[in-house]
Amino acid sequence: MxxxxxxxxxTAACVTSNTALAEVxxxxxxxxxxxxxxxxxxxxxxxTNDLEFxxxxxxxxxxxxxxxxKLSVTAQLMAKGANDYDAKFAWAFLSYxxxxxxxxxxxxxxxxxxxxxxxLDVGYAFDWARTPRAVYDVEFDTMDGISFYHSTSxxxxxSNIQLVYGAYxxxxxxxxxxxxxxxxxxxxxxxxxxxxxxxARVAYFMADVTINATAFxxxxxxxxxxxxxxxxxxxxxxxxxxxxxxxxxSYDRNNWVAVTEYTNVKVKNSYMADRDAYFVSVGRRxxxxxxxxxxxxxxxxxxxxxxxxxxxxxxxxxxVAAVVESQRADRDTWSFGMRYDFHPSAAFKxxxxxxxxxxxxxxxxxxxxxxxxxx
Numbered sequence: 001m002x003x004x005x006x007x008x009x010x011t012a013a014c015v016t017s018n019t020a021l022a023e024v025x026x027x028x029x030x031x032x033x034x035x036x037x038x039x040x041x042x043x044x045x046x047x048t049n050d051l052e053f054x055x056x057x058x059x060x061x062x063x064x065x066x067x068x069x070k071l072s073v074t075a076q077l078m079a080k081g082a083n084d085y086d087a088k089f090a091w092a093f094l095s096y097x098x099x100x101x102x103x104x105x106x107x108x109x110x111x112x113x114x115x116x117x118x119x120l121d122v123g124y125a126f127d128w129a130r131t132p133r134a135v136y137d138v139e140f141d142t143m144d145g146i147s148f149y150h151s152t153s154x155x156x157x158x159s160n161i162q163l164v165y166g167a168y169x170x171x172x173x174x175x176x177x178x179x180x181x182x183x184x185x186x187x188x189x190x191x192x193x194x195x196x197x198x199x200a201r202v203a204y205f206m207a208d209v210t211i212n213a214t215a216f217x218x219x220x221x222x223x224x225x226x227x228x229x230x231x232x233x234x235x236x237x238x239x240x241x242x243x244x245x246x247x248x249x250s251y252d253r254n255n256w257v258a259v260t261e262y263t264n265v266k267v268k269n270s271y272m273a274d275r276d277a278y279f280v281s282v283g284r285r286x287x288x289x290x291x292x293x294x295x296x297x298x299x300x301x302x303x304x305x306x307x308x309x310x311x312x313x314x315x316x317x318x319x320v321a322a323v324v325e326s327q328r329a330d331r332d333t334w335s336f337g338m339r340y341d342f343h344p345s346a347a348f349k350x351x352x353x354x355x356x357x358x359x360x361x362x363x364x365x366x367x368x369x370x371x372x373x374x375x
Contacts, residue, residue, distance in 0.1 A: 022065045022066060022067045022068065023065065023066075024063055024064070024065045025063070025064050025065065026061060026062070026063055027061075027062055027374070027375060028059070028060050028061040028062055028374070028375055029060050029121070029122045029123075029124060029372070029373065029374045029375070030057075030058065030059045030060065030372075030373050030375075031056060031057055031058050031121075031123045031370060031371070031372045031373075032053070032057050032370050032371050033053065033055075033056045033057050033123075033129065033368060033369070033370030033371075034051055034052065034053040034368070034369060034370055035047045035051070035052060035055065035056070035366055035367060035368035035369070035370075036048070036049055036050060036051045036052065036366070036367060037049045037364060037365060037366050037367075038365040038366070038367060039363075039364070039365060042363075042364040042365060042366070043364060044353065044355055044364040044365070044366040045130070045133060045353075045366060046082065047366055047368075053081065054081030054082060054084075055081065055082050056081070056082070056129075056130060056368070056370075057080075057081035057370070058078060058079065058080045058081060058121060059078070059079050059085070060076060060077065060078040060079070060090070060121060061076070061077050061078075062074065062075070062076045062077075062091075063075050063076075063077075070096055070097035070098075071094065071095070071096050071097075072094065072095045073093070073094045073095070074091060074092075074093055074094075074095065075089060075091060075092045075093075076089065076090045076091040076092075077089055077090070078090045078121065089108070090108075090121075090142065091107075091108055091109055091110065091142070092107050092108050093105045093106060093107025093108060093109045094106055094107055101150055101151055101152050102148060102149065102150055103148070103149040103151075104146065104147070104148055104149075105146065105147040105148075105149070106145075106146045106147075107144070108142055108143070108144050109142065109143070109147060110141055110142055111140075111141055111142060111143050111164065111168075111186065111205070112162050112164070112189070112190040112203060113138055113141065113203060113205070113244060113246060113263075114131070114135065114136055114203075114246060114248070114261060114263075115192075115199075115201055115248045115250065115259070115261060116131055116136075117141065120136070120141060122372075122374065123347075123349075123372030124345075124346070124347055124372040124373060124374045127257065127281075127283050127290050127292050127337070127339045127349075128281070128292070128294065128335065128337060128349075128351060129335075129337060129349050129350075129351035129353075129368040129369075129370070130351075130368070132261075132279035132281070132294060132296045132333075132335075133296070133333075134277040134278075134279060134296035134297060134298040134331065134333060135261050135262070135263050135277045135278060135279050135296065137275075137277070137298075138244065138265065139172040139173055140168045140170060140172060140181075140183065142168065143164065143166040143167060143168045143183075143186050144166050144167060144168070144169075145164060145165050145166015145167060145186065146164070146165055146166060147162060147163065147164045147165075147166075148162070148163045148164075149161070149162050150162075150163075154193065156195055157193045157194060157195050158193070158194050158195065159191070159192070159193055160191070160192045160194075161189060161190070161191045161192075162189050162190050162191075163188075163189040164186065164187070164188060164189060164205075165185075165186065165187050166186050167182070167183060167184045167185065167186055168181075168182075168183040168186065169181070169182050169183075172211055174211055174213040174215065174216075175213075175215060175323070175326060177213075177214075177215050179211050179212055179213045179214065179215070180211075180212045181209070181210060181211040181212065181237070182209075182210045182211075183207045183208070183209050183210075183242070184207065184208045184210070184239075185206070185207055185208050186205060186206075186207040187205065187206050187207070188203070188204050188205030188206055188244070189203070189204070189205075190202065190203035190246075191203075197251065197252050197253035198249075198250070198251055198252075198253075199248075199249070199250045200248070200249050201246075201247065201248040201249075201250075202246070202247050202248075203244070203245070203246040203247075204243070204244065204245050204246075205243070205244040206241065206242070206243050206244075207241075207242045208239045208240065208241065208242070209237050209239070209240050209241075209242040209267050209270070210237055210238055210239050210240075211237035213236070213237065216235065216236070216323070219232075219235070219316075219319060219320070219323070220232045220235065220236055222316060223235075223316060223320070226314070226316065228309070228310060228316070230309065231306060231307065231309055231310060231320065233269065234269055234270070234271065234303075234306045235270070235271040235306065235320070235323065235324075236270070237267065237270050237272075238269075240267050240268055240269045240270045241267070241268045241269075242265070242266065242267040242268075243264075243265070243266050244263065244264070244265050245263065245264045245265075246261065246262065246263045246264075247261070247262050247263075248260060248261035248262070249261075255284060255285040255286070256282070256283075256284055256285075257281075257282070257283040257284070257285065257290070257292070258280075258281065258282045258283075259279075259280075259281045260278065260279065260280045260281070261278060261279060262276075262277070262278040263275070263276075263277050263278070264276050271303060271306060271323060271324050271327060272303075272327055273300035273301055273302045273303065273327035273328060273329070274300065274301050274303070275298075275299075275300045275329075276299045276300070276301075277296070277297060277298045277299065278296075278297055279294055279295065279296040279297070280294065280295050281293070281294035281295075282294075283339075288340060288341040288342065289338060289339070289340050289341075290338065290339040290340075290341075291336075291337070291338045292335075292336075292337055292338070292339070293334070293335070293336050293337075294334070294335045294337075295332070295333070295334055295335075296331075296332070296333040296334075296335075297331075297332060297333075298329050298330070298331040298333075299329070299330055300327060300328055300329035300330075301328070302324055302325050302327050302328035303324055303327075304321075304324060304325070306320070306324050307320040307321045307324055328359065329357075329359075330357070330358040330359055331355055331356065331357050331358065332355070332356050332358065333353060333354065333355040333356075334353070334354050335351055335352065335353040335354075336351070336352050337349060337350060337351030337352065338350055338351075343373075345373055345374050345375060346371055346372070346373035346374075347371065347372050347373070348369070348370075348371050349368075349369065349370060349371075349372065350367075350368070350369040351367075351368045351369070352365065352366070352367050352368075353365065353366045353368070354366075
């Protein structure tokens with residue numbers, strides 16, 4: 001990371017020293033957070049009952065340059081504590097202003113799944129210690145491709161539309177193990193209408209999902225060997241159609257802040273459960289202090305029909321059923337927290353989250369505190 005940052009500084013210095021080239025603007029953000037669960041055996045969001053400062057801490061630098069003639073470039077370098085602060089480029093794209101209302105982006109950029117997608121890692125942009133995980137849980141959030149932005153006014157509202165096409169290739173977690181994946185032909189967009197205090201947003205995306213889940217290779221081979229190839233195809237991810245739908249509302253007026261989002265995620269012909277999730281959050285500003293409360297619901301319906309085709313006497317039934325039912329979820333999460341803006345560019349946050357699994361009746365509680373800042 002040190003060598004990379006030095007390289008960026010040297011490059012920026014060389015660019016700005018040469019009047020023939022465009023000036024490079026540098027800004028960034030960071031989060032320094034610590035957390036621990038309150039119970040000996042509790043685990044939540046990667047935390048245990050040992051105090052940990054790396055899981056959600058990060059440092060990022062963004063470089064942008066206006067090249068003139070309606071063309072600009074942007075790149076974002078990020079180092080996350082969970083990855084031992086190994087710096088990687090999260091974004092890298094060029095922008096071209098096609099007209100007063102239309103802009104084209106091409107390269108690697110954030111997929112606009114959610115209201116806070118563009119600020120997903122910028123903790124300073126929202127009041128919570130983290131975005132609600134029940135909703136913000138898609139395994140990937142960037143893509144390589146093109147994006148069209150359209151901005152205009154409708155009555156007294158601002159309309160922002162983003163249309164995208166591209167692909168993602170990388171690791172996705174399958175049953176707790178990272179597996180190489182390809183999400184191709186990502187197509188869709190988002191539309192947000194907003195004024196000074198109210199906004200409404202809708203998003204829809206489609207893609208072909210392929211995941212090389214090597215952990216399932218022995219099971220899939222056994223199913224094919226014993227004549228259950230159709231069941232194997234229902235478990236595997238092989239260019240299966242995936243869809244994402246999201247809807248959100250936000251309110252910010254008279255020091256009251258309220259946000260809600262709902263999402264539905266499906267991948268046909270795969271063992272992944274149909275995922276429904278939503279959250280509701282309400283906060284109240286008292287000068288520099290904002291206490292808040294939020295509720296999250298994660299309701300994932302497993303595809304039990306997949307293993308119904310296997311007769312009870314076949315030993316593979318128990319294994320297939322376990323794999324399919326592992327996707328089932330019914331979880332309620334309450335969070336209580338406070339944001340304190342002690343500096344124009346920094347906020348201290350503390351949050352207590354309690355998650356209950358309605359199938360196992362287990363509860364996990366997590367206390368998080370730290371500082372989010374921008375510079």
